Amino acid sequence: MAFNIRLMCQEDLPQVNEIDHEAFPTLWPPANYLRELKNGLAHYIVVCDDEIEYEPPEPPKETTQKGFFGLLARLNPLFNHRQPSGNGAPPTAADYTYGFTGLWLMAGEAHITNIAVREKYRRQGIGELLLISLIDLAIELGAKLVTLEVRASNTDAQRLYAKYGFIEVGLRRGYYTDNREDGVLMTIEDITSAPVQANLQRLKQAHARRWKTPAARLRGY
Numbered sequence: 001m002a003f004n005i006r007l008m009c010q011e012d013l014p015q016v017n018e019i020d021h022e023a024f025p026t027l028w029p030p031a032n033y034l035r036e037l038k039n040g041l042a043h044y045i046v047v048c049d050d051e052i053e054y055e056p057p058e059p060p061k062e063t064t065q066k067g068f069f070g071l072l073a074r075l076n077p078l079f080n081h082r083q084p085s086g087n088g089a090p091p092t093a094a095d096y097t098y099g100f101t102g103l104w105l106m107a108g109e110a111h112i113t114n115i116a117v118r119e120k121y122r123r124q125g126i127g128e129l130l131l132i133s134l135i136d137l138a139i140e141l142g143a144k145l146v147t148l149e150v151r152a153s154n155t156d157a158q159r160l161y162a163k164y165g166f167i168e169v170g171l172r173r174g175y176y177t178d179n180r181e182d183g184v185l186m187t188i189e190d191i192t193s194a195p196v197q198a199n200l201q202r203l204k205q206a207h208a209r210r211w212k213t214p215a216a217r218l219r220g221y
């Protein structure tokens with residue numbers, strides 16, 4: 001795999017929506033990444049591979065479902081902004097996207113909105129690569145603190161965050177609207193401080209050694 005890390009652009013949206021749908025199937029309505037790209041507070045990155053060509057999946061056959069789910073399926077295209085533009089043109093980005101992540105920057109705080117990796121490429125260091133790159137980006141943008149909410153049941157993601165020095169600082173009861181699940185609030189305070197920077201440096205080097213990713217590529221955006 002040849003990782004390429006860059007800022008998300010409109011051409012990435014079909015694949016980003018695909019990954020989002022796979023990772024967060026219960027989220028309704030789904031996240032609107034086209035709106036996020038136009039949001040000045042939001043910054044998104046993708047990890048992709050220009051040695052693999054993306055082949056879009058077959059378009060779904062017209063639904064014949066009846067009742068509530070049939071109605072839902074027919075309404076879906078109205079809310080699901082899967083095309084990069086409103087003209088129905090096919091995506092032009094040919095490189096294959098493994099995953100994406102993003103943040104909102106407000107008053108010196110970087111709030112991680114999302115991180116997701118295609119299911120078949122998980123446990124290969126890509127989530128870490130995304131998180132490392134996002135923290136670097138947060139620092140470049142002048143953030144002093146990085147924060148996020150994660151579902152109380154999502155222990156895989158919590159492990160990833162804990163590995164990178166996020167500390168549990170609170171609980172938001174019933175934060176998630178789909179199932180009223182609690183959100184665990186996790187934060188890295190003072191990301192530019194010497195101890196935090198030293199820890200990040202150590203983790204970056206360990207990641208580069210383990211996954212044979214040249215450290216220079218981590219700053220390829």
Ligand SMILES: CC(C)(COP(=O)(O)OP(=O)(O)OC[C@H]1O[C@@H](n2cnc3c(N)ncnc32)[C@H](O)[C@@H]1OP(=O)(O)O)[C@@H](O)C(=O)NCCC(=O)NCCS
Pocket residue numbers: 023024114115116117118121122123124125126127128129149150151154155156157159160161163
């Ligand atoms: C969370 C997610 C992005 C991790 O991506 P990934 O590419 O599989 O993660 P990595 O391979 O880089 O793993 C990094 C670390 O995360 C933790 N981790 C990730 N998946 C794990 C799992 N299934 N079990 C245990 N720990 C896990 C571990 O600490 C791991 O470090 P280690 O390899 O030294 O044990 C991915 O599982 C995903 O897309 N999940 C669905 C979306 C989601 O839940 N996003 C979080 C929203 S807050």
